[in-house]
Amino acid sequence: MKIKKEVIYFLLLLVIILPLIFGISFKIKPTEPVINFFQEINSLKKGSFIVVTISFDPSTKAELLPMLDALTYHLFKNDIIPVYMNPLNANVTNLGYLSIKKIARKMKKKENSDYYYLGFVPGDKSALQDMGEDFYSVYKKTFDGKDLENFNIFKNIQKISDFSLLIDLADGNSTLDLLTYINTKYGVPMASGVTAVMASEYYPYLNSGQLLGLLGGLRGAAEYETLLDMSAKARRGMSAQTFAHILIFILIIIGNYEYFKGKRHGNN
Amino acid sequence: MSILREKGMGIINIIVILLMLSVLSFVFKDNHFFKFTERLLVGVSAGYGFLIIFNAGFIKKIWIPLFYSTGTNNFFQVMNIILPCLLGLLFFTSFSKKYGFLAKYPLAFLLGTGAGVEIGPRIETSIMRQINSSVVDFSNLSLFEIFNYIIILIAIVTTMYYFLFIVRGNKKRENFIANIGIFFMMIGFGASFGYTIMGRLSLLIEVVDMFRERIFSIFGLL
Amino acid sequence: MKELIALLIVLIGGVIMTLQYFLNIPVLDLIYKNVLDWSIVISTFALLLAIRSLLARQFQDLKFKKVKSIFPLTTIISFFTVVILGLIFGIGEKTPVDFIYQNIQVPLQATVFSLLAFYISSAAYRAFRAKNFSSTVLLISGSIVIIGRIPLGDFIAKITTLHINGSVISLIDFPAWTKWILNVPNVGIKRAFIFGITLGIISTSLKVIFGIERGWLK
CATH class of the missing domain: 3.40.50 (Rossmann fold)
Structure with missing residues (x-):
């Protein structure tokens, strides 16, 4: 099953909005x-x-x-x-x-x-x-x-x-x-x-x-x-950035999983 | 942004939020709200750009030096403003069919001199100094650093080989050296892609933060 | 004849400017200095011309009704509003133009570009796939950078750290791998690109100077 683009957009907004509202911050090296x-x-x-x-x-x-x-x-x-x-x-x-x-x-x-x-x-x-x-x-x-x-x-x-x-x-x-x-x-x-x-x-x-x-x-x-x-704007933004990167990483994995699954089915 | 809390900003904030939403609506489909906002943005930024250029260029570089100069203006200095002005004005002949060719002269001036000044510094900055730093003395380096420099060297040579001999030579056959070049290029493109994702997401984060600021200020939370 | 004059201007200007960098002749330095001054003044007109072309386009749209007339009208009205307000009140702090700039141009321009974030996230899901060896390498390197540049990377490196015989080794160290990718293979290929691009710029410049490239004359 393919994820709809609307779902991706919604998730993206969610992982950006929540950390900004709750003011989560991480240590940056x-x-x-x-x-x-x-x-x-x-x-x-x-x-x-x-x-x-x-x-x-x-x-x-x-x-x-x-x-x-x-x-x-x-x-x-x-x-x-x-x-x-x-x-x-x-x-x-x-x-x-x-x-x-x-x-x-x-x-x-x-x-x-x-x-x-x-x-x-x-x-x-x-x-x-x-x-x-x-x-x-x-x-x-x-x-x-x-x-x-x-x-x-x-x-x-x-x-x-x-x-x-x-x-x-x-x-x-x-x-x-x-x-x-x-x-x-x-x-x-x-x-x-x-x-x-x-x-x-x-x-x-x-x-x-x-x-x-x-x-x-x-x-x-x-x-x-x-x-x-x-602690200013960039450090605050980095928390949202972190969650957004994780989302993208997960999307890449799901995309590839679907691709290989589809390919195997295709071969069969 | 203290300006957001000023009196009467509530209604402005709502308008700005609506305009921003109409831009974001483009992500689903092009629509009239987006088109309107886009044209508004084009008009405002062209107007602002005009003011800045008019002030920094026309007023500060032409008007004041010619008419309000504090020092004594000699003939040479005046001509140094008048002549390029005349050349610059020729740009506007491009709208006339008869004299349109005159617009090519200021263009020729900018192009020719621009191309000329480009050559020397570019060779030194991007070729000589880059080659210099690719060739290093290994005597004071650790094994890992030497390994890294060798990898850099291999990447440079194989990438250039790929572009010069495979792409330009239009050869289709598999080539070992070119494949190494492609391998390194893919690593490099991966890095650029990772960074591009990072940059694009930052832009959205800023916009969400702008929404947050404006919404919070409407409700007096900021 | 008309073309010849333009080509001569390019040739003479180009050759003098090129020689100026390599030779130490006072006359050339003086010419160089004045040419730069001239270029600043001439560019002012070029920039104004660009704005004039934009407006002309809007008026054309209005005249021929290619799009709904409210759109070109919006641009024209907003342009002249900003310009008139600017000429009357200036553009510094707390002027109407600054207010419009901070409340329309800055937020909207940022929003327009933020659209790219949606597209790239959707592209990451749809197009970023390990279809063959090359794309697998790209995928792995990209993923390393994506994780290596966020604090999560540091965290993973920390929890996978091993202490063996007094030396500290991290098994999964995305930040260190990112650093290596950026500093070694990335530097190598970007340097090769820099050589290629620079040689391209120089050859194009020479073509323009010697009149081989004449596209701009048309």
């Missing part, structure tokens, strides 16, 4: 790429100036927004000054800006002194490369319209290579683009957080040391939250 990511940020000195590029759409906020939140919390906690920008993705502007602002308020950090948000810029790859030549020909103002030249901290910045680290949170190919046009060409160290779908693509770059650390999908975000000792 961090893996090496995430630990490396975490340590890379811990190794930065207080007051370090780094770039965070937000390269995702609201459609993948499930995986990447928890990363952005955890990362922002981590950076603020360590007194590192991030410059956020979304040069490759226009649609994320308000989502990123307000999520950061919310955490900044909680941690009493001020916009345009403890962190900067520069927003979108057209030009795609050209904009990335241009930042390597002259940062200000790409960004002159913050998202809220303040001139960058008025801030003391930007006096030491000429090119993107003057920043200590570049972190990309991406749902597409942007990490590879940044590796190609900024890491390789201008030598800025890079770490990245990507969706689960993209994660396995970046292991060769982790292996070669071009990426210093990698957060992969909701699990990566949950591991990062564990390392930061915070």
